Amino acid sequence: MKEQDLIQPFTPWQDTTRGGNIYGSGSSKYYRTGGWRVDTPQFEAARCVNCMRCFLLCPDGSIALEDGQVTGIHYDYCKGCGICSEVCNAGAIHMMSRQEESAHGSER
Amino acid sequence: MAYNMKNTVQKPERLSPGHRMCAGCAAPVVVRTVLRALEEGDEAVITSATGCLEVSTFIYPYTSWKDSFIHSAFENASATTAGIEAAYRYKKKMGLLEKDYKFITFGGDGGTYDIGLQSLSGAMERGHDMVYVCYDNGAYMNTGIQRSSATPRYADTTTTPSGTQSLGKGQPRKDITGIMAAHRIPYTAQSALTANMKDLYEKSQKAIYTQGPAFLNVLAPCPRGWRYDTPKLLEISKIAVDTCYWPLFEVEGGVYTLNYQPKNKRPISDWLEIQGRFRHILKKPEIVEEIQKEVDERWKELLKLSGN
Amino acid sequence: MAVRDKRSGNEAVGIAMRQMNPGVVAAFPITPSTEVPQYFSGYAANGEVDTEFVPVESEHSAMSACIGASYAGVRAMTATSSNGLALMWEMLYIASSDRLPIVMAVVNRALSGPISIHNDHADSMGARDAGWVQLYGENNQEAYDNEIMAVCVAEHPDVELPVMNCYDGFITSHSVENIELLEDDAVRDFVGEYRPGHHLLNPGAPMSAGPLDMPGYYFEHKRSQAEGMICAKKVILETADRFYELTGRRYGLFEAYQMDDAEMAVILIGSSAGTAKEAVKRLRREGVKAGLIKIRVFRPFPAEEIKEALKGLRAVAVMDKSEGFSTHGGPLFHEVSSALYYGDKDLLLCSYIYGLGGRDVRVEDILQVFKSLSDDIARGSAEPYCRYLGVTDKEKEEAADGI
Numbered sequence: 001m002k003e004q005d006l007i008q009p010f011t012p013w014q015d016t017t018r019g020g021n022i023y024g025s026g027s028s029k030y031y032r033t034g035g036w037r038v039d040t041p042q043f044e045a046a047r048c049v050n051c052m053r054c055f056l057l058c059p060d061g062s063i064a065l066e067d068g069q070v071t072g073i074h075y076d077y078c079k080g081c082g083i084c085s086e087v088c089n090a091g092a093i094h095m096m097s098r099q100e101e102s103a104h105g106s107e108r
Numbered sequence: 109m110a111y112n113m114k115n116t117v118q119k120p121e122r123l124s125p126g127h128r129m130c131a132g133c134a135a136p137v138v139v140r141t142v143l144r145a146l147e148e149g150d151e152a153v154i155t156s157a158t159g160c161l162e163v164s165t166f167i168y169p170y171t172s173w174k175d176s177f178i179h180s181a182f183e184n185a186s187a188t189t190a191g192i193e194a195a196y197r198y199k200k201k202m203g204l205l206e207k208d209y210k211f212i213t214f215g216g217d218g219g220t221y222d223i224g225l226q227s228l229s230g231a232m233e234r235g236h237d238m239v240y241v242c243y244d245n246g247a248y249m250n251t252g253i254q255r256s257s258a259t260p261r262y263a264d265t266t267t268t269p270s271g272t273q274s275l276g277k278g279q280p281r282k283d284i285t286g287i288m289a290a291h292r293i294p295y296t297a298q299s300a301l302t303a304n305m306k307d308l309y310e311k312s313q314k315a316i317y318t319q320g321p322a323f324l325n326v327l328a329p330c331p332r333g334w335r336y337d338t339p340k341l342l343e344i345s346k347i348a349v350d351t352c353y354w355p356l357f358e359v360e361g362g363v364y365t366l367n368y369q370p371k372n373k374r375p376i377s378d379w380l381e382i383q384g385r386f387r388h389i390l391k392k393p394e395i396v397e398e399i400q401k402e403v404d405e406r407w408k409e410l411l412k413l414s415g416n
Numbered sequence: 417m418a419v420r421d422k423r424s425g426n427e428a429v430g431i432a433m434r435q436m437n438p439g440v441v442a443a444f445p446i447t448p449s450t451e452v453p454q455y456f457s458g459y460a461a462n463g464e465v466d467t468e469f470v471p472v473e474s475e476h477s478a479m480s481a482c483i484g485a486s487y488a489g490v491r492a493m494t495a496t497s498s499n500g501l502a503l504m505w506e507m508l509y510i511a512s513s514d515r516l517p518i519v520m521a522v523v524n525r526a527l528s529g530p531i532s533i534h535n536d537h538a539d540s541m542g543a544r545d546a547g548w549v550q551l552y553g554e555n556n557q558e559a560y561d562n563e564i565m566a567v568c569v570a571e572h573p574d575v576e577l578p579v580m581n582c583y584d585g586f587i588t589s590h591s592v593e594n595i596e597l598l599e600d601d602a603v604r605d606f607v608g609e610y611r612p613g614h615h616l617l618n619p620g621a622p623m624s625a626g627p628l629d630m631p632g633y634y635f636e637h638k639r640s641q642a643e644g645m646i647c648a649k650k651v652i653l654e655t656a657d658r659f660y661e662l663t664g665r666r667y668g669l670f671e672a673y674q675m676d677d678a679e680m681a682v683i684l685i686g687s688s689a690g691t692a693k694e695a696v697k698r699l700r701r702e703g704v705k706a707g708l709i710k711i712r713v714f715r716p717f718p719a720e721e722i723k724e725a726l727k728g729l730r731a732v733a734v735m736d737k738s739e740g741f742s743t744h745g746g747p748l749f750h751e752v753s754s755a756l757y758y759g760d761k762d763l764l765l766c767s768y769i770y771g772l773g774g775r776d777v778r779v780e781d782i783l784q785v786f787k788s789l790s791d792d793i794a795r796g797s798a799e800p801y802c803r804y805l806g807v808t809d810k811e812k813e814e815a816a817d818g819i
Contacts, residue, residue: 007169009632013639018576019515020168020637022624023614028126028170036131052117056305057342059136061125068118077125081132081331082339087303095339153488153616163628171624176616179626180483180510187477191442191484191492194468196617198439198490202466207619227480230473 003030033060037080039095043072047092054084054093111306119148120174127172128164132338134301134328134345135161135243139214141305142241142324143175145312152210153178153192157185157219160250161243183223186231186240189213193236210316211238217258218248220325221284232291232321239315242284243328253333257282260353261402262395263385265333270388275395280402288323289359295322297358301329301345307356307367314358327354335384344382350374352407357414364414373407376400418596418663425553425588428560428595429495429521429581430455434465435603436567439490439610442470442481444500447533448585449523452495475500479507479518486516487625489615491567493518497585498525501539505546511578512547513641514625517570517610518578520548521563524686524737525585526773534774535585537685540714541738541747547641549579549648550715554671554689556593558712559583561665564598567607568655574647584687586774598663606662645716652713669718671710672725674700678707680789681726683752684735685711688770688777695782706786711748719755726756731764731789731798735805737771745769745802764789764798770805781805 001024007016017023048070055063055070062078064071070092073084085093096104122143129136139161146152152175156162162179165172180188189211199205215224220242228240247265248254254267261280264270268277289296295318297311308326315322327348331338348354351374356367376399380386389395423431430452433441441460443453453471460469468485472478478494485492496504501522511518522540526532540550549569553559559581566579583589598606614623629637649669656667671689674696675681682692689710699706709725711718726732734753736746745753745767753765768785771777785805792798 007633009630011633011636013636013643016633016636016640017169018637018640018644019513019625020627020629020633021514021614022166022169022171022627023621025171025174025622025624026124028165028167028172029124031126031128031167031170033126033128050114051303052113053303053342055117056113056141056303057137057301059129059131059133060127061121061123061136061140065117068114074125079131081341082337083132083341086339087342151617151619155484162626166624166627168627168629168633171627173624174622176618176622177624178484178487178616180480180514181506184476184480184507187472187480188484190470190472190477191440191481191486192488192616193484194440194442194470194481195485195488195490195492198466198468199488199617201468205617205619209617226473227477230477233473234470 001025001027006030032076033079034076037078039080039082039097040101041073041078041080041084042094042096043070044092044094045071047090049090051089053087057083057087059083111310113304113306116144116309119144122146122174124172124174126170128167129160130332132331132341133160134330134341135245137301138241138243138308138326138328141308142212142312145309145316146210150210151175151207152212155179155185155189155213157215157224158182159216159219161214161216163250182219184227185213185215185219185224186228189238190231190234190236193238212316213238213240215240215242216249217242217244217246218256221257221282229291232288232293232323235320237320239322239324241324241326243326245328245330245333247333249330249333258284262389262399264388265385275389285325292362293323294318294320295358295360298325298354299356300327300349300354301342303342311358333385336382340382347374347379347382351376351379351403353379353403355407355410357410364410366410366414366416369416376403418598421595421597422592423556423595424451424590424592425556425559425583426451426523426590427455428556429563431597432560432563432603433493434459435598435600436491436564436607437465437604438467438493440468440470440482440485440492441494442472442478442485442492443494444472444475444478444496446475446497446500448525448589449495449497449500449521451589452521475503476507479504479511482518483507483511483514483516486518487514487615488617489612491610493520495521495523497523498539499528501543502527505543508543508546508548513637515576515641515644516578517576519563519566519570520578520580522580522582523585523589524582532773535587536737536772536774538738540580540582541740544715544747547577547645548715549577549645550713551579551581552685552712552714553581553583553588554687554710555588556591556595559588560595560597561659561667564603564606565655565659565667569648569651571610572651575644575651577644577648587687596663602662606658649716649718667712669713669721671712673708673710675707675709675725677705678729679705680731680786680793681707681709681729682733682735682782682785683709683711683748685714685737685748688735688737691777691779692782694779695786698779698783699786704786717751719751722752722755723759726763727760729763731792733766733768733785733789735768735770735785739769739772743802764792766792766798766801766803768803768805775806777806
């Protein structure tokens with residue numbers, strides 16, 4: 001399903017899907033919840049031991065993996081709940097506050 | 109098959125991000141884990157009762173579901189799945205469908221313990237090949253934290269507020285897992301989120317790949333309703349298990365198995381203190397003691413049932 | 417080749433369901449519709465159908481299971497009555513908004529309370545705005561025929577809406593009458609195979625059903641649903657034409673009996689039409705220009721056609737077997753009077769509530785209605801236009817006749 005195929009609000013009734021069905025899957029990937037975030041996780045690859053806790057416990061599927069290695073954060077979706085940072089025993093994820101972010105800039 | 113966490117995380121994600129559950133909500137973590145237990149390439153139909161999960165994962169035209177998904181109403185998720193599963197059996201019988209499908213139904217505690225109990229009980233009793241997963245956050249969170257029969261005694265909710273003449277909810281929590289076990293279905297289990305997710309993953313796998321109905325009750329902490337800080341998801345889950353407020357166990361063919369016995373059973377005050385919904389009773393030792401007694405009694409019962 | 421037989425209304429509908437051999441039937445017992453799933457489960461038990469029969473734990477779950485099954489891409493059917501239909505209420509709206517072609521026999525029975533197992537139309541009339549096509553039959557033959565035609569209407573791509581096949585509890589459901597049944601093959605050919613384009617069990621092509629709509633979408637989805645109902649009228653008539661070719665039995669939106677030169681008429685629904693026809697016959701023998709309109713299709717309501725049919729009449733009684741508590745007439749009366757707003761303003765129109773909870777309706781009662789219409793014509797007024805027929809009323813001696 002492509003982003004441009006999403007049915008827009010106030011689309012004429014003739015062009016909406018009957019019953020509000022959506023044919024296809026996973027279209028919420030086009031809805032970016034990253035804007036909800038207050039604090040932002042900063043990932044430090046060097047410290048990561050790939051225990052996968054952050055990945056397993058992320059409510060938003062926002063821990064990026066490549067070949068079974070954590071590679072970073074999907075900032076398009078991360079809501080900044082801080083679970084990943086809290087469960088990381090290796091200190092590889094640090095939550096940066098808005099103030100810190102504006103003072104020092106962030107990875108994002 | 110031994111749990112290989114490193115392999116399981118590489119399976120394709122079946123719940124898309126971009127859903128609108130609150131930051132720190134446990135329910136999507138439960139969903140991600142349960143769906144990860146599906147074999148790669150296996151087809152599934154997911155049903156959801158009305159609730160937080162449903163209204164956040166399918167807001168037209170944004171669906172977070174990668175498998176076929178259906179929501180119809182609050183109290184009827186099990187009956188809806190029952191109809192799909194019956195249609196599936198018909199199609200298989202008639203040679204109209206080659207692929208195998210699995211049927212997984214999600215409901216919150218309101219949709220499971222309360223309004224959906226009849227439909228759930230009916231579907232389980234009739235033996236449909238389906239898994240029902242309750243993500244239990246202990247209140248009607250979607251409508252704003254009203255008490256349900258899953259709400260623990262003394263919790264402050266918006267319909268059992270603590271006040272000068274009230275200490276919050278007056279009644280103990282309903283034992284839904286016991287009720288489902290009493291249906292004598294092939295598989296019933298209670299689980300929680302753990303650091304390596306082994307418990308929930310393995311129980312999901314068993315539930316999905318056991319022929320016939322299966323029921324999972326998973327503790328799903330709600331930062332908003334329980335009033336704790338969002339990062340504390342794992343900690344609060346662990347305390348629930350270590351205080352024996354939320355034991356991990358399974359029932360197969362009538363046989364109870366305790367999956368985890370804490371070396372040091374923590375006092376229930378650890379569980380109460382971390383949540384704002386119990387703040388009003390923390391300075392009442394007799395109430396805390398009463399809660400401890402209830403937890404101890406239930407734990408003792410479970411030890412007996414599981415032959416410990 | 418048709419088969420002449422003697423069957424009750426419920427058995428005839430059960431036979432129609434067997435002949436159509438749906439994918440799933442989910443049902444719960446309630447008098448007087450219980451026999452339908454009872455007959456059907458017998459067919460399933462003896463391998464006469466391929467259907468998965470799901471004996472659910474409530475009517476709410478019956479409709480929920482039908483919704484699930486229909487979304488899974490198979491024909492789904494059920495039957496209910498009265499409080500059973502009331503318990504389904506929530507799901508009726510969802511089935512129609514989901515555009516699912518579920519077919520349900522509604523064996524009309526009074527709603528509680530007090531409990532009455534007998535016939536009136538309170539159940540399906542209460543559900544009239546649920547977005548279902550509603551067909552009403554007068555007798556066993558019509559119940560059987562409508563059950564078959566219902567499937568074609570429901571599944572038509574221009575409609576895609578659930579259909580209620582309504583017929584009167586006990587009077588039609590349990591009376592054994594002569595009936596012409598079709599051969600199994602003829603029925604199967606008539607309804608054809610059901611192969612929806614999208615459904616839940618389509619490997620590699622998942623879909624999501626049952627969303628939350630924000631205000632930018634909900635209205636358009638409802639308008640689209642209304643279009644299905646608008647198109648239903650044409651499809652009902654086309655289906656009736658095809659059915660006529662097969663059986664020689666002619667169906668329309670309503671049956672007009674002795675209406676060509678009628679000066680006054682009654683309009684009603686269901687089995688009372690048989691009684692009313694007898695009354696009309698008697699009056700015609702006496703030279704009174706009486707007529708009858710028997711509604712077959714209540715949703716969509718044939719407003720335009722009714723308006724046409726009533727042209728030139730002087731007085732009409734609209735008879736409802738349902739008390740809508742509006743205090744100004746029953747539901748059918750409202751439909752007819754609103755249709756006439758754009759029609760003949762001189763017509764004297766009145767509402768009768770009658771036959772609630774199985775109160776007997778005799779030929780004499782209908783003759784009484786026509787007598788009142790004559791009086792209305794003579795005095796040039798239909799006031800008071802809200803009337804009851806057959807209720808025992810301290811203030812009205814004439815009503816006591818109707819007990």
